[in-house]
Amino acid sequence: MQRRILVSVALAALLATSGCSGLLGGPVTFSASPATVNDNALNQTDYSLESIDNQTVSRNVSAAGETKEVEVTNVVANYHRTVDLGPLGEREAAVFTAFSSPQIDVLGQQFNPLENYNNHDLVMLLQSQYESVSDIQNVSSSERTVLGQQTVVSKYSAQATFEDGSSTDVYIVLTKVKHGDDYVVGVGVYPQQLDGEDQRISTLLGGLQHATNS
Template structure:
């Protein structure tokens, strides 16, 4: 009986870790996200239109059991834009709303995709503050909304962006949820003189993603 129990336990371990076994032995693991978009009814009447939709493929190396192995990650980015000329500031200024989906995966029992660990401020620091033309990023507000069936905090940040030699104050909204096997991030940027916040919340609530 003891041998049967031991054999069953080993079989269970083998089944659970078979994917990692190939990784350790030299196979390259691949993880792909499902595309996230905004529903047509949420877009209706907002003047936002899909600008582009693309896959972003990255490769990273990780160390497991003392061996370095490559992991291929396929992310999806869908961006929507709204043309909003502001008299006296910048004609043709663009408001942008972006949805990013990235696979959430673990190696050796630990979450590897950093997006799963980042809070909203860290997301802004990684995606926006890293650009030299965006300065003075500070959080100004927060609001809970529902995205993909989960209540999530949407953080609002203000910043100063340099564009064609002129300084423009902008608002940045950002939030994320874990949905299915992916991390889904929604982010919006627009000139502070515009009041796009309610529209942004509507777009966030209208995000679609196949779990």
Template sequence: MTSRRTVVAGLATTALTATTGCIGFLTGQEALTFAAEPAAVEASAAENAGYSSDGPRTESVERSFTVAGQERQVVAENEINTYEKSLDLGFFEAKLGVFTVISTPAVEIAGQTLNPIGDYSNQQLVNLVQSQYEGLSDVREVSTQTITAQGTQTEVTKYAAKATVSGQQVDVYIHVTKYRDGEDFIVAVGVYPQQLGGEEENVLSMMRAIQHPV
């Protein structure tokens, strides 16, 4: 059994490390780093939907913020888990089903949440997706519904769009949702061809099966 003294010593060490980091940040000597806990889809839910992942990856983003009138650097370590599914449209087959779950730290300093994702609407999120991927165009909202993920009610917005895959233009649906769990924001995006309407329930089932942290 861990002794009470060991627990107290561990807490003291953690507090000292955190304080040291904040002092370095406030004096401008170093960047303050926030790391998200990884998120994933429960394994059986992904398997039942026919999706597979090659494992999570970490992407770091560095931003400047003004704190107490002075510019400081913040590093946010985001965790990204992408699942793919090969789909046959008759004229060609490719990994057209894509589901991505992202956990990104809230980045709270002095009670202020600095991560802009916290204020993003689903429309802003899908605009961000469109800006990051070439060949995605004509994005327009179709419908909205509410689901429960990790015990939290979250709004899922469905968009219609056109995507270019392997030189072929494909009409697709995009589902986007976002919610907060603990110290992180969770963003989930699912994309699939419109002619495979049954894929919508697979995407929604994976959203409902998100786990964080894993």
């Protein structure tokens, strides 16, 4: 399992391969606003910011006999916490990612592939894209408020393989919300042996912040 949450790249791949029919006119670009965790939540959980990256997906789309280039810029904020895994030693194995992706609005048509993906679809996308995450099983789901929106937070069990070939059982906690002009996905992955990590992830989700244009 890499330090960065692999689902961020999987989501970018989804946006790159999904259909974008009905686009006319000149070149179009769409950019998400960053979704990040506030300092108070980070201080409470001992998580640290690793990186904030832009992921630009570019593809040619054809409509009405024309081929146009469409660029969609997603923003990925990665956080981690160093934990003691006993025989496996200390590792940055508790990770959290906030992924924001823009709603596309062209000639009155609004769409984003994430709109039609529920939590189960997203976690299965993660498993299908990367061999380092396997055997995903649903554990529980609950409703809570994230970024002022009522949403379902889902918890899954899985096995994660580190870059050195060692592996451990993990939990994956995931949710998606529509906030302003963007979709925001929050994902936490942590070893099952850690006590209190579920509460830390809950605090990080509650500490999400995201600017809107609305």
